[in-house]
Amino acid sequence: MIESASLARPFLSTKLNPPSTTATQVLRNAIRELVRTSSAVKLILVRAPAGFGKTTAMVQCRDLLAQHQVDTAWMTLDGADNDASRFLACLAAAVGGMTAERGGTKSDIIADSSRAPGDVALEIMARLAAHPAPFALFLDDFEAVQEPTVLRLVREILDNLPRRGQLVIGSRGLPDLGLGRLRARGQLLEIDAVQLRFSLSETTEFLTQRRQLALPEEDLSQLQRKTEGWIAALWLASVALERREERSAFISRFSGSNEAVAGYLAEDVLARQPPAIRDFLLKTSILRHLNASLCDALMPGTDSAAVLHQLEQANLFLTPIEGQEHTYRYHSLFAGFLRAQLERELPDEMLRLHRAASQWYEVQGRPVPAIDHAIEGGNYAHAAELLNEHAESLLESGRMRLLSRWFAAMPEEQTRASELLQVIHVWALCFTRGPREAMALLERSGCSTSADPKILAHVLALRPMMLAIMDRTEEAYAVGHEALLQLPVSDAFTGSVLSNEMAYICAVMGDYQESHKLLDAARHRQDSDTSFFNKMYSESVEGLIDLEEGQLRQATARFRIAVSATHSVSYRHTGGNAWAGVLYASSLYEMNDLDQAEHLLHVYVPLAKDVGLADHMIIGYTMLSRLAFHRGDVDQAFHCLTELEYLGHHRQLPRVVSSAKLERARMLTIQANFQAAREELDRSNTQEVWQEVARLRLPAHDVEYHALAELRWQVFSGDAGHALSSLQAAIHAAMSQRRYRRALKLRVLHSIAQKQVGEERAALATMKDVLKTAGSEGFVRLLVDESDRAATLVRRVEEELRNESRSGDPIFSVYLQKLLQAFGPAAMAEPEASTTTEATGMVEPLTNKEVRILGLLAEGYSNSALAEKLFVSDSTVRTHLRNINGKLNAQNRTQAVAVARRLGMIR
Structure with missing residues (x-):
């Protein structure tokens, strides 16, 4: 959620300007020169405990880089930046400022409530990639950020930095940014406490x-x-x-x-301070920022401006905030000590001081710090009053984590008296701790029997939402229809949430006509300023229908519109553009635009995971696993599936757990590890899960479901004859249901099965029909993900067309070439044909290490992944492969694996 309106210019100035340099600072020449001469690294990590001069060293490095024509941007992080949208809003301002300085004109990245977080993240990366000069982006106090979503966004920004860009991070601990990989590649410079200590x-x-x-x-x-x-x-x-x-x-x-x-x-x-100064220090220690007006509110009768000036002159732990005249903060260590001292000496003052600060912020029109101070001072009744006044607007702004933090800090009895606060607490809990805890709270609250129509409207919208997130679609469908009949027409917020959610649920139930009606109803409930969200939702749902019907190009166009449509998302708790972003990434993946698909997935999957929608988690993590496998990073591919399985257990979503196992079985089948694949298929076969999948049109299971996986295993493992009749029946059923994409996938397997049983001409005819249909819509991965079995047939079709006397369709020929390139080496060699010329034995025995390398090759590891796994260089791996090919009389890795399998050396 991005709310630039709440990010006032003084606040941004505080975060986006480094601390001022002082005459007492020692120039850290060794560190400065080290940073200046390390332009080749992607990340410079300045890591040490508090008080080691990290910030000072970073400021000095920044100044030196600027002297050498390196553009810089600065951002100081705090706990509130664990909100991904708030973090992105501030980062967008920092990057926009740096770009404006280079161009000489105002060039802000728009990061207000009109845009979804994923859009802003992508624009930041695009702006950095297009920056015309070398630059360094400084992020200080990074230890304040622990939220996985924010960390993944930073990792994605780091991964996509251009060659001339650097990230400089100051942190007390090791940030979770994939440092091991950066270190291995020589892209990380670490400056630790040893280097920061004064000599x-x-x-x-x-x-x-x-x-x-x-x-x-x-x-x-x-x-x-x-x-x-x-x-x-x-x-x-x-x-x-x-x-x-x-x-x-x-x-x-x-x-x-x-x-x-x-x-x-x-x-x-x-x-040793005079009593008045000592009193001032203690009582103002509760403040994060100090100015004369705020301090006067805490200490009436004090000339705070004069005291602050005196403290600044004495250099007594007071740091001026650049860009905000006469505004300061205490050194963090000193402030912590002062607050502890205040609690010991003047415990009764805490409540009054926080109340005064809260009231000052109220007058300034800043409800968030006002509520913060009320809660910190134990003034929960006042905090509840403020929440009653502002909670709805914060809810509609998507401030779920903030609301959840406040509710967790307040005694339950303070919110029990307000039905509005209780129902908003349910919303916040649903999208931070999960729908199960939220459902339990809703039942305890008694809001379901409220006499207030407004509260009942919230309850009616909440129930189907929570059921849907818990993957109880059919219950959500029934409850949601009842809610639509009872919902007050006047409540735009709850009405739009319910209509949009029910539109998606109806599409999953196969009731497309009702889905379109609900989307229209949602549009009518919203004014023109907030209709963008509904445009995103309707285009996404209609895109899913298009995709099922095999209309990939139209679906992709809809998803692309949906991703760019959310300019005013007041319901960010449903995921905003993360909902559409994962779907758009899936269509790009299908068209083999792998780089862009992965780029989008790293932005949107973490956001979709926070929402907890099962289909988006399954689709997102499955694609990330397949992308890793395509790169030859088999370990990462399995890691993605393990994480998906864990999320399924954690959120009590059996379908997510079974889907992770099903994709693991698919990967093992592709690797020809049929015994392991069989075991994983059996483990994934949760009967109630796949019965539900058979009843519904769930996006994650249009072309990947247990029955199809069983057929694939039979075809690949040598029982293709048994699978043929089942495939024909499945194709017929898919066609009758207008699930043409599913039918296309089944026909690919049918063609492979025909070839396996020796029906060569029939297999080629089937594949040719498949390719003509797939080519008209641009399907690529639907075939490529079936590995060399499909590649062999595609190559044969392409050869036949090339050998025909007539020229044929040039567009279709271009598609076939694109498809063969996507298959890679698998399309250029045919293990079945090559075995006829293979030697009956080895030219020379293989070493144990070479056998191990062969096994990894069979699993799909790339050369670079092999090098990393074996702790050797790429050139050493290539030498091993040449030796293996020579000993096995093979021309390439595909033939080598085939020979090794025939000789029983590997599975």
Whole structure:
């Protein structure tokens, strides 16, 4: 959810400008030069505990890069950036600002409530890719981000950086950004606490020149040794030493143990302040940002402007916020100490201070920090009042995580009195913790029996939504139809949510006429400013119908429109463009636009996963697995399916679990590991799941379902004759149901089965018909995903057409060439034909390592994946492959695997 209206310019200025440099800073020349000369790496990670000068070093590196004509953008992260939409809005502003500086004109990336998060992420990546000059994007305080969705977005941005771009991250911990792979490729530069620690010469410069403390060499060495170059401790020590006469004695007593240093020194410094300053420091420590007006509200009668000026002049842990005149923040270590001290000394003041801060933010029209302060101060009654006033607008803005955090922090009795708060809590819980917890809360709340029509409207919209997310489609269908009859016409929000959801459910039930009626009803409920969401929904549902009917080009066009349509999504909890984005990626995958498909999937699958829609998770993770397999990264392919299976268990979605196992069985079948595939097929055969799939038109199972997987296994494992009659019956059933894409997939398997039983001419005739139908719509992966079995037949059809005297259809010829290229080496060699010329034995025995490599080749590993798995170079892998081919008298890897299987060396 992106809400630029709530991201005021002063706020953005705080996040998008690095801290100001001060005269006391030591120039970190070694680190600066290291960064300047590492332009080839993608990621520079500055990682160390608090107080090691990460931010200062990054600011200095930024300044040096700017001097060398490298464009830069800065963003300081905080806990609120775990909201993917808020993070993207701020990042869009940072990147837009950098682009504007280069172009000399305003060039913002639009990131307001009119756009879905996935759209903004893609535009950010596109803007970075098109940036004309070298650039570095700095993200500081990255440890504040823990949300997997945000981390995946950053990983996707990192993966798609152009050669001239870099990401510089400052963090206390190791971010989950795939560092191992970057490290192995030489694309990661790590600057850790060892490099950030002050050396003795830097400590001497800091204390004697910057802080102007006259200390003997022995004291400097002792202080350096005790602090081990920890910059925060040295800074705090210098503040304490300023007012001490017996400096050597102080240094002798000094203890340099991490946060204990901060606590000891802060207490020592605080105790030496005048009472008025000490009181001011304690009472304003609850604030994240300080300005005179806000501080006056907390401490009436105080000249806060004068005190802030005094603290700034004394350099007493107060950092000016660049871009906001006379606005500051405390050093985080110092602020933490002050708040703990306030709780110990003045516990009764906490409630008053937070109430005052809350009231100040209310007057400023900033309900979010107002509610935050009310809750932090334990003033839950006031927080509930504010929530009652603003919760609906926050709900419609999609602020689910924020709402969920607030509800979790408040005692239940504070919200129990308000039916509105309880029902909004259900919405928030549904899309952060899952529909099962939300359903339980709804039952406990008693809102189902409310006399308030507004509350009942929410309940009516919630029930089918939660049932659908729990993959209980048929129940959702029945409950939703009842709800449509009872829903008040006047409630636009709940009416649109219900109509849109029911349109999709009806399509899954096969009731397309009712689906279109509901989509029209949803359009009528919305004004023109919010109709984009319904356009996205209707185009997506109609695209799914087109896809089932084999109209890939039209479906792709609809999905593309849907992805770009959501300019005003007030119901982001349904996934916004993540819903359409996964479907669009699936159509691009089918057309073999693999790079763009993967690009979209990395953006949209994490967002779809958060919503928890079963079909989108199955489609998304299955495609990611197949893309990894296509690259030869078999380990990653299986990892994607394991993650999908885990999500199914975690969300109690048996269909997701069975689908992960089914795709694993398909992959094992393609690898000719038939015994393992058989076992996985049996494990995936949850009867009630596939009975439901047979009744419904679920998007994830149009061409992948258990009965089809069984037929594929029979055809590939050598029982093609038994499968032929079943395939014919399945094709007939699919055609009668207008499921033409399914029929096309079944006909591909039918052609392979005909060839397996020796019906060569019939197989080629069937495949030729398939190719003409598939070519008219641009289907590629539907055939390619059936591996070399389909490739052999496609190549034979292409050869026959080429050998015919007439020229034929040039468009069809181009399609066949595209298809053969998509198959890759499998289309250029035919194991069945090559076996007739194979030697009856090996020219020379294979080593154990070569046998292992052959086994990995059979599983589908690429050369680069083999190199990574075996910890050798690509050239070493190529040498092994040449040796293997020579020993087996094979011309290529396909023949080598075939010979090895015939000789019983591998399965």
